[in-house]
Amino acid sequence: MKSTIYDALIIGAGPAGLSTALGLSRLHRTKVVFTRPQNAGFRNEGTHEVHNVLTRDCTPPAEFRRIAREQIEKYGTTEFIEADITATRKLEPASTEGHNLSCSSYFEATDGEGRKWVGRKVVLATGSVEVxxxxxxxxxxxxxxxxxxxxxxxxxxxxxxxxxxxxxxxxxxxxxxxxxxxxxxxxxxxxxxxxxxxxxxxxxxxxxxxxxxxxxxxxxxxxxxxxxxxxxxxxxxxxxxxxxxxxxxxxxDRPTTVLSSRPLIDQLGLEVENHPVMGEMVKGVEMGIVTTAPGVFIAGDAATPYKSATNAISSGSNVAAIITQQLAAENLQEVVASRQG
Known part of the structure; x- marks a missing residue:
């Protein structure tokens, strides 16, 4: 297991995941962004251009992601990992495999090769796919x-x-x-x-x-x-x-959709519901991003019937803001507890 504990594990490197990473970068929060091998699995794969996105209208999707990643990397607080994350779980607040987990929400992500990463928050930005x-x-x-x-x-x-x-x-x-x-x-x-x-x-x-x-x-x-x-x-x-x-x-036409990473969603204890037109989405997500599982966030298409790049970017930015607020509150609690001890 890697020794680093990240502020956030971001699973998915489309507009929602990248927007989350950019927002967290502005407050110097560390994170790892997981993108699937060979950039497979993007919902807009096969489209020629991204539309209706300010300053990036008519940009090819791959170029849009390249520019975003280049801008995020300038902050120096993000690792981009090509990996197919196959399992996620919440860790108990105790010393685990060399990690002193003092807070209540730590998460572990494991890829298909058995590599593991640990973070204080986990963001599912894996989206959905048409059937x-x-x-x-x-x-x-x-x-x-x-x-x-x-x-x-x-x-x-x-x-x-x-x-x-x-x-x-x-x-x-x-x-x-x-x-x-x-x-x-x-x-x-x-x-x-x-x-x-x-x-x-x-x-x-x-x-x-x-x-x-x-x-x-x-x-x-x-x-x-x-x-x-x-x-x-x-x-x-x-x-x-x-x-x-x-x-x-x-x-x-609008074919129904299914969630791209249903196993990860199930492993984290989230419920799924079916929208009558748009298909599967995570149930009970407040403000489109905060899930029923503390420390777990949804960015992008998986939590809304309004699936588009612009909405995904907006939700990613909101996820970053709420994660930062939660991390700040947790840090303060740790400082107060240490002084009282």
Whole structure:
């Protein structure tokens, strides 16, 4: 085991984890940031640019992370470790393997090779990942380059092209209202691809009525596959069971999500709930960051249905502020206790 006790163990090196590290750096707090081998596991992997982030709009995700890491490293209080953390646990406040643990919250992180790190706080910035529907061939091959889940993040660059929504779900009514803002004269009316007959139920028919009122064309033929356009062209061809197809510059859909590091979440005693649209998220998280387990924090997508880089950055900054406040209070308690002793 390493002899260093860090102020924080930050598991995840996306926008949330990096923002947490930057905030802690401003108060000279030590921390280790764990990034998975070969930078695997980032939710925006495959996207060409980060959007809707001040001063970094249209920056490639890998470049965004490089700049952030370079700025954090200048403070000299952060270690970046490439490791797949497989286990986390809270340590008892006693001498453990050479560590004199006087405070009540110390945590140990272990990677797949058996290496261990100890910190006073642990931050789960591991996010979530989409579960892509398998029933539509070609969906995976078009995600996320031609199928966008967030119209704040993507869509503007292709607003001159035809656009469509896949399926009829609770997400559609909201997405349809947003999508009309991106409709232009050259794009023509948006299309709802229901992927088969629309059920004759009151909720579905009400959604259909709302979508029609927004000017959508309704396409009920069954989709057999999605075929991406070949570069330098962009977009996707929606192929139907009769062999005919419709071209759109992009589609919007919001598949459900699961938490990326569910085993770590379970090991730390946190509960998980399912959002009706966005899928899994950690339950009972106050202010979007403070969990029911003292000393354990969530930064980013795992604690909110509002999953975006900007929200992740904000939550990371808030995590850093609260951790710093807690560390200061704990340090004061230790000083007072030592004087009284």
């Amino acid at each position: 892509l529907p398998a029933e539509i061939p070609g969906y995976k091959e078009n995600w996320p380059q031609n199928i966008f889940q967030c119209l704040f993040c993507d869509g503007h660059e292709r607003s001159h092209l035809p656009v469509g929504i896949i399926g009829l779900s609770p997400f559609v009514a909201h997405a349809a209202q947003m999508l009309v803002f991106l409709v232009t004269e050259s794009s023509g009316p948006p299309i709802l691809f229901s992927n088969g007959p629309i059920p004759d139920t009151e909720p579905m028919q009400q959604t259909l009525e709302n979508v029609r009122a927004l000017g959508f064309k309704i396409e009920t033929r069954k989709i057999t596959r999605l075929v991406p356009e070949q570069e330098p062209n962009v977009g996707v061809n929606v192929v139907f069971e009769d062999g005919k197809s419709t071209y759109v510059g992009y589609l919007t």
